[in-house]
Amino acid sequence: xxxxxxxxARMYEEVMExxxxxxxxxxxHLAARVGWMNDPNGFSYYNGEYHLFYQYHPYDLNWGPMHxxxxxxxxLLHWHHLPAALAPDTSYDxxxxxxxSAIVLPDGRHMLxxxxxxxxxxxxxxxxxxxxxxxxxxxxxxxxxxxxNPVLSARNxxxxxxxxxxxxxxxxxxxxxxxxxxxGNCDAHKxxxxxxxxxxxxxxxxYETTLAVNQDRFGKMWECPDFxxxxxxxxxxxxxxxxxxxxxxxxxxxxxxxxIGRLEKETYQFCEERNQSVDYGIDFYAPQTVAALDGRRIxxxxxxxxxxxxxxxxxxxxxxxxxxxxxxxxxxxRLIQKPIRELENLRTGxxxxxxxxxxxxxxxxxxxxRLIDMEMTIRPEAxxxxxxxxxxxxxxxxxxxxxxxxxxxxxxxxxDRKQSGSxxxxxxxxxxxxxxxxxxxxxxxxxxxxxxxxxxxxxxQVLSAVIYTDQLADGISFFADGKARMDVVKYxxxx
Ligand code: FRU
Numbered sequence: 035x036x037x038x039x040x041x042x043a044r045m046y047e048e049v050m051e052x053x054x055x056x057x058x059x060x061x062x063h064l065a066a067r068v069g070w071m072n073d074p075n076g077f078s079y080y081n082g083e084y085h086l087f088y089q090y091h092p093y094d095l096n097w098g099p100m101h102x103x104x105x106x107x108x109x110l111l112h113w114h115h116l117p118a119a120l121a122p123d124t125s126y127d128x129x130x131x132x133x134x135s136a137i138v139l140p141d142g143r144h145m146l147x148x149x150x151x152x153x154x155x156x157x158x159x160x161x162x163x164x165x166x167x168x169x170x171x172x173x174x175x176x177x178x179x180x181x182x183n184p185v186l187s188a189r190n191x192x193x194x195x196x197x198x199x200x201x202x203x204x205x206x207x208x209x210x211x212x213x214x215x216x217x218g219n220c221d222a223h224k225x226x227x228x229x230x231x232x233x234x235x236x237x238x239x240x241y242e243t244t245l246a247v248n249q250d251r252f253g254k255m256w257e258c259p260d261f262x263x264x265x266x267x268x269x270x271x272x273x274x275x276x277x278x279x280x281x282x283x284x285x286x287x288x289x290x291x292x293x294i295g296r297l298e299k300e301t302y303q304f305c306e307e308r309n310q311s312v313d314y315g316i317d318f319y320a321p322q323t324v325a326a327l328d329g330r331r332i333x334x335x336x337x338x339x340x341x342x343x344x345x346x347x348x349x350x351x352x353x354x355x356x357x358x359x360x361x362x363x364x365x366x367x368r369l370i371q372k373p374i375r376e377l378e379n380l381r382t383g384x385x386x387x388x389x390x391x392x393x394x395x396x397x398x399x400x401x402x403x404r405l406i407d408m409e410m411t412i413r414p415e416a417x418x419x420x421x422x423x424x425x426x427x428x429x430x431x432x433x434x435x436x437x438x439x440x441x442x443x444x445x446x447x448x449x450d451r452k453q454s455g456s457x458x459x460x461x462x463x464x465x466x467x468x469x470x471x472x473x474x475x476x477x478x479x480x481x482x483x484x485x486x487x488x489x490x491x492x493x494x495q496v497l498s499a500v501i502y503t504d505q506l507a508d509g510i511s512f513f514a515d516g517k518a519r520m521d522v523v524k525y526x527x528x529x
Contacts, residue, residue, distance in 0.1 A: 035178065040121035043101055047092045047118060054351050057505070060482045061405055061529055062111040062380065063337065064356040067103055067118075068092050071354030073202075073258060073320035074334045075102055076119075076136035079327060080144050081174050083108050086334065086356070087119055087146070089133060095346070095353040100130035102148070106174075109376040110332065110359040112529060119146070119170075119177050126150040126166055126184050133202040133258055135322065137213065137236065139171070145236055146170045146177055147215060149201040150184055163198045164188070167217060169237060186217070186231060186239050194222030195229070202258045204322065205236070216245060216259040218272065225249065226256030226274060230302060245304045246270055252284065252291050252309075253277035258320040261304075264331050265364040268297040268304060271312065271333075273320045275340075282446070282467045283311055287341040288319055292369045308367050314466035315449050315488070315497030316342060318357060331362045332374060337485055337498055345458050347484060347502035357498055358480060358487055370493040373407075373480060381407055381525035388521045391415065392424065392514040401524050404429060404508045406481045408524040412440065414473040414517070421473060421516030428481060429454060429501055430509035436501050438488050442473035447490055447497065454501040466495045473518070482527075 036044075050068040059065050069092040076087035083106040090103030102120035107113045120131040127150030134148030150168040153161040166184030170177040188197040199220035207213055213233045221227055226248040233239040248256060253274030260271040270293040277289040284291075290312035296305045312321060313335065321335035337357040346353060360371040385400035401408070414420050425439035436451045445468055452462040468475065468490050478489040483505060488497040512520065 036176065037121060037123035039123040040118060043092050043121050044117045050092070050351070051115065057483070058350060059352065060355050060484050062527065063358060063482050063485060064088070064105055064113045066090060066092075066352040066354055067105070067115045068351055069094055069353070070097055071103060071336070071352070072097065072338065073133045073336050074322045074356055075133050075148065076146050077322045077324040077334060078136040078138065078144070079324060080136070080138055084110055084324065085136065085144070085174065087136070088356070090118060092118065100132055100151070102131055102146070109379070110374055111376055111380065116175055119172070120148065124150070124179055124183070126152055127168060129153045129163070132165070133320065134167070135204045135215070137205050137207060139236065140211070143171050144174055144177075146172070147203045147205045147236070149203065165198060165200045167203045167215075167239075180237065182237060185237055190231065190239065190241050191219065192229065192241060192244060196220040196222075196224070199255050204260045206262070214242070215239070216261045218256045218259050220255050221247070224254055226252070226254055226272070228256060228259045228261075228270065228272060243302050245302070246293060246306065248274070253289065258322065260321065260323050262323060262325070262331060263297070264362055267294050267364045269294055269364070269369070270304060271321055271323070282314075282465055285464065288339050290318060290321060290335070294364065294367060294369065310369060312369065313498050314464065314495045316451070316461055316464050316499040318498045321357075323362065333360050333362055333371070337500060342460050345456055345460055345500070350502075355485065355500065360496070363493075368494065371489070371496050372493040373478070373487075373489065377407060377480070377527070380527040380529060382528045383526040384523060386523040390520045390522065392512050392518045392520055393516075395511050395513045397509070397511050398522065401510050401522065402508045403510070403524070403526055404481055404483055404505055405527045406479070406524055407527055408479045408510075408522065410477045410479070411521040412473070412475045412477070413519050414442075415519055418517045421514050421518040423513075423515040424518045424520075425513040426477070426479065426510065427513065428479065428486065428510045429503040429507050430511060431507035434503045434507045436486060436499070436503065438477060438479065438497070440468070440470070440475050440477070442470055442475070445470050447475070447477075447488070447495070449486070449488060449497045449499050451499050451501050454503045456502075464497065466490070466497060468495055
């Protein structure tokens with residue numbers, strides 16, 4: 035039942051994993067079991083646990099023939115690895131099992147819907163991808179590819195649809211028990227769009243409509259769509275390739291896009307109202323969500339970006355990590371993201387200071403660490419001129435540091451890992467516009483061994499970045515140009 039290719043991958047990952055020390059991995063962010071990881075896939079709740087699969091090339095620290103890696107967790111923070119779930123071992127997916135999603139069937143089986151990639155030679159000697167959507171059904175460990183694969187192929191494309199850019203199905207169940215999925219596609223002008231399909235059983239699919247079209251606004255191809263209702267609105271997430279920058283909202287290259295709007299249920303027409311980035315930091319791409327049993331919509335993204343893959347930790351046996359799971363909400367027409375509340379269960383060793391005057395660089399007793407959850411509330415000093423800049427430095431020693439700074443006159447928060455130890459000439463800083471009334475701002479900084487995630491004003495913006503600074507650099511300091519007041523509470527995170 036299990037192919038030779040999958041068996042080999044499973045043996046390889048098991049052997050290699052045993053040589054990886056606990057401290058060589060992030061503590062509570064999922065990283066590849068061994069080798070390379072990209073997009074989160076198949077994020078679902080199955081048999082009492084959350085399952086998260088991922089784009090996986092176990093044999094190398096670089097992208098290669100895509101397998102699906104597999105992990106599970108009951109709180110989305112303590113992860114345990116499971117054997118690789120899919121390998122590129124059939125004619126229609128021989129060049130890769132690309133991104134996809136999962137659903138629980140009425141009979142209790144777990145169904146994966148993913149993109150199979152097959153390269154075909156062209157008359158001019160080049161190759162062209164044929165991307166189709168395929169099914170595998172299993173029990174939470176072993177999955178069997180459906181004999182009728184592919185279930186969606188070129189013949190299910192609307193006019194002009196490119197069979198080479200047709201990928202990343204996200205499936206869900208409707209209240210009437212039927213299924214829908216959204217798939218990323220390019221039209222005849224190589225412009226991104228999101229297609230919607232319907233099915234009674236998850237196996238036999240029909241094209242329903244084109245949900246959203248790019249019209250040359252946000253990059254080119256739209257990858258990894260997700261589509262769900264949230265707080266009375268309809269949300270379409272997608273990750274466009276080849277973006278052009280727009281102010282501080284969108285940046286060059288691969289980015290993330292959140293379209294918020296309404297859905298006309300009868301016709302399945304999505305009417306866009308607002309758009310925004312999902313993450314304003316450096317490393318975040320291809321997010322996928324799950325509806326938790328308690329009703330929360332939880333999102334995880336690949337805490338990495340195709341454009342920054344040259345920035346690596348020296349000697350680490352894995353590449354690529356997932357972001358912290360985030361609880362989503364819509365407030366005043368915007369996407370709000372908060373760290374999942376389960377993180378609070380890991381908090382220990384509270385250190386708190388109130389009303390601290392920051393006028394230059396200061397250090398506070400007990401405030402340091404590389405596995406921390408720290409909240410800062412910043413405000414101007416009453417009766418004084420507004421400060422020009424506030425900053426927190428972390429992962430700091432005499433040589434290295436990463437910072438988050440806030441300039442109230444410009445309403446800008448910046449993450450900067452230039453001094454984190456990187457020896458590569460790639461993007462190390464990114465800025466975001468924030469809401470700040472008269473210099474007031476809330477920051478929550480979550481550090482794991484190899485990352486920093488900054489939640490601004492209770493989740494109005496998030497800035498994520500990976501860092502590979504030596505773990506001994508655990509200093510934290512605060513700085514103000516002018517006079518700023520700060521309340522700070524810091525917890526260590528212990529698993
Ligand atoms: C996004 C992506 C997907 C594709 C996968 C391949 O990061 O390019 O569109 O399915 O990665 O690994």
